[in-house]
Structure formats: structure tokens, C-alpha cells
Amino acid sequence: MTKEAANIARESTRAGFVAILGAPNVGKSTLLNRLVGHKVSIVSPKVQTTRRRIIGITIRGPTQIMFVDTPGIFAPRPGKRLERAMVRAAWSAAQDCDLVLVVVDAQRGIDRATETVFEGLRNSRTPRFLVLNKIDLVRRRQELLPLIAEANRRLSFEATWLVSAQTGDGTEDLLRAVAERMPEGPWLFPEDQISDLSARALAAEITREQIFLQLQQELPYSITVETENFAESPDQREIRIDQTIYVLRESQKAIVLGKGGRQIRAIGERARRELERIFGKRVHLFLFVKVRGRWQEEPERYTEMGLEFPG
Numbered sequence: 169m170t171k172e173a174a175n176i177a178r179e180s181t182r183a184g185f186v187a188i189l190g191a192p193n194v195g196k197s198t199l200l201n202r203l204v205g206h207k208v209s210i211v212s213p214k215v216q217t218t219r220r221r222i223i224g225i226t227i228r229g230p231t232q233i234m235f236v237d238t239p240g241i242f243a244p245r246p247g248k249r250l251e252r253a254m255v256r257a258a259w260s261a262a263q264d265c266d267l268v269l270v271v272v273d274a275q276r277g278i279d280r281a282t283e284t285v286f287e288g289l290r291n292s293r294t295p296r297f298l299v300l301n302k303i304d305l306v307r308r309r310q311e312l313l314p315l316i317a318e319a320n321r322r323l324s325f326e327a328t329w330l331v332s333a334q335t336g337d338g339t340e341d342l343l344r345a346v347a348e349r350m351p352e353g354p355w356l357f358p359e360d361q362i363s364d365l366s367a368r369a370l371a372a373e374i375t376r377e378q379i380f381l382q383l384q385q386e387l388p389y390s391i392t393v394e395t396e397n398f399a400e401s402p403d404q405r406e407i408r409i410d411q412t413i414y415v416l417r418e419s420q421k422a423i424v425l426g427k428g429g430r431q432i433r434a435i436g437e438r439a440r441r442e443l444e445r446i447f448g449k450r451v452h453l454f455l456f457v458k459v460r461g462r463w464q465e466e467p468e469r470y471t472e473m474g475l476e477f478p479g
């Protein structure tokens with residue numbers, strides 16, 4: 169046993185779950201990645217990028233912290249099953265955790281979706297921190313005082329943190345405070361594990377991220393990506409990944425493929441490079457596009473996405 173390990177063993181360990189909640193696009197996934205120090209959850213400038221709960225794990229001294237990234241909370245449109253499933257997944261994360269981080273975009277302030285989040289937490293007894301993110305976009309911190317006062321008037325918070333998930337400003341202080349708030353208990357994951365996502369699921373997310381980054385308007389919301397095959401070469405230096413991109417209509421398939429297959433090649437190229445960086449191995453990525461008009465009504469698709477199928 170190393171000296172450090174012996175010290176930790178003597179001290180009692182701590183472990184806890186921390187749900188990251190907020191309106192779409194406030195920077196929850198960027199914050200998760202920053203706090204964990206790895207890319208665990210995908211990020212894009214579009215709303216509703218995250219579709220499921222994703223755990224990012226980090227260790228500070230004797231404390232293991234499981235941050236739970238969640239889909240942004242908003243009012244799902246009638247008949248939109250996927251939206252319902254996403255919002256439900258976010259709320260369920262808030263129920264079984266030791267601390268909630270309520271993330272608000274410092275520039276945008278309290279919009280309708282953020283009001284929905286505050287409303288939903290009003291009767292919760294779980295301790296919570298207010299996290300104002302994107303402070304790099306605000307000229308002077310003083311400008312945030314009215315927003316801090318207003319948020320704390322609407323919902324009580326143990327503390328307020330000003331951070332930029334993008335630059336890392338303020339996130340170390342937040343991490344330290346979170347660690348101190350965790351209950352005593354044994355660690356729940358092996359110490360080298362950084363996420364609960366399987367490699368297959370992460371690979372599908374990385375391709376979906378490129379779809380969010382490269383395709384416009386409604387298209388990213390009409391798409392889901394599944395990894396059909398994930399195989400390492402015998403010498404473990406290369407990975408072959410086959411994925412299916414499901415779209416709702418023929419016309420969408422044409423856009424995803426692009427003229428002469430240009431668009432799908434661009435998506436595959438970027439996703440492949442990102443996967444090589446993440447896995448540290450050579451990656452061969454094969455993408456297939458399938459039209460499936462009712463994929464958003466199929467329970468199997470939700471299981472693949474890591475979501476419960478809402479009835």
C-alpha cells in the first residue's frame with residue numbers, strides 16, 4: 169500500500185451523488201466535463217443536446233463524487249414522447265442525490281425553463297447550490313447581484329457560486345465545496361472509472377454530437393445513433409465501430425448523406441478523430457443511415473438511449 173493510500177484508508181471515506189440540473193443550454197454538460205476533468209458528456213450550441221443521465225466520477229482526497237449530468241428541463245410539447253422521457257430522466261436524478269447544483273446562465277438569467285426548475289425543486293429537501301455559469305460573458309460581477317438576489321428570493325440555496333465552465337474560472341472552489349458536502353460512506357465505483365457510460369454508448373454520443381454540430385434546424389432532433397458493433401483488434405491497438413443513424417424521413421436521409429456522401433463523410437471524420445483522442449487508439453468508424461419513421465415510438469430505441477420509455 170502506498171503512503172497516500174494508507175492515509176486515505178485511515179481517514180473515513182466519503183461518497184455522494186450530485187445532480188446537475190437546469191434549463192437547456194445553460195452549460196450543464198460543459199460543467200460536468202470540467203469538474204470531472206474528462207470529456208464524458210457531449211456539448212453543442214443547440215438546446216436539448218443531452219438526452220439521458222450521465223454520471224461523471226471524480227475523486228478528491230477521501231471523497232468520491234458522482235456528478236450526474238441531466239437533460240435540460242423544459243415543458244415538453246404534447247405528443248412528444250422523447251421530450252417527456254428526457255425531462256423525466258432529469259427529475260429522477262434530482263430525487264436520488266445528496267446535493268443538487270442548479271445551473272443558471274448568468275447572461276440569460278431566469279427564463280421560463282429555469283422557472284420550471286425552481287418550481288419543481290420547491291418542495292425538495294435535498295440541499296442545493298445555485299451555480300451561475302458563463303460569467304465570462306458578463307462584464308462585471310457586480311452586474312450579477314440583482315440576479316443572485318432574485319434567484320435566492322424564489323428558491324432557497326445553501327450557497328451561490330459564480331463560474332465559467334468554459335474557462336474553469338471558479339470551478340475549483342465549487343468542487344471543493346461539493347466534496348465537503350458529501351456524506352461518509354464507501355466509494356461506489358472503481359477509482360479509475362470516470363463515467364457510467366459504456367464505450368459503445370459513448371461512441372454513439374460522440375457521433376450524435378457531430379450531428380448536433382454539423383446539421384441545422386430540426387434535423388438533430390429527428391436523429392438517434394446506435395452502436396451496432398464495437399470490436400478491438402487482437403493487438404488492442406485499433407477499434408472498429410459500426411453505427412446506425414436513424415432518421416424519420418427519406419428527405420432527412422438525403423441531408424445526412426449530403427451531395428455525393430460529403431456530409432456523412434464529414435460527420436464520420438470528425439467523430440472518428442474525437443473517438444481516437446478519447447480511446448487513445450486508431451478507430452475505424454462505419455456509419456449507416458436508416459429511415460425509421462416511428463423510432464421515437466419504439467421502446468427499444470429508448471433502452472438503447474438509456475432512457476425509460478414513457479407510456
Ligand SMILES: Nc1nc2c(ncn2[C@@H]2O[C@H](COP(=O)(O)OP(=O)(O)OP(=O)(O)O)[C@@H](O)[C@H]2O)c(=O)[nH]1
Pocket residue numbers: 190191192193194195196197198199210211212213214215216217218219238239240241301302303304305331332333334335
Ligand atoms: N461563454 C461560455 N459558454 C459556455 C459556458 N459553458 C457552456 N457554454 C456553451 O454553452 C453551450 C451549451 O453548453 P452545454 O454544456 O451543451 O449546455 P447544457 O446545459 O448541457 O445543454 P443541454 O444538454 O442541451 O441541456 C455550448 O455552446 C457551450 O460551449 C461558459 O462558461 N461560457
Ligand SMILES: [Mg+2]
Pocket residue numbers: 196197198209210211217218238239240
Ligand atoms: Mg447537456
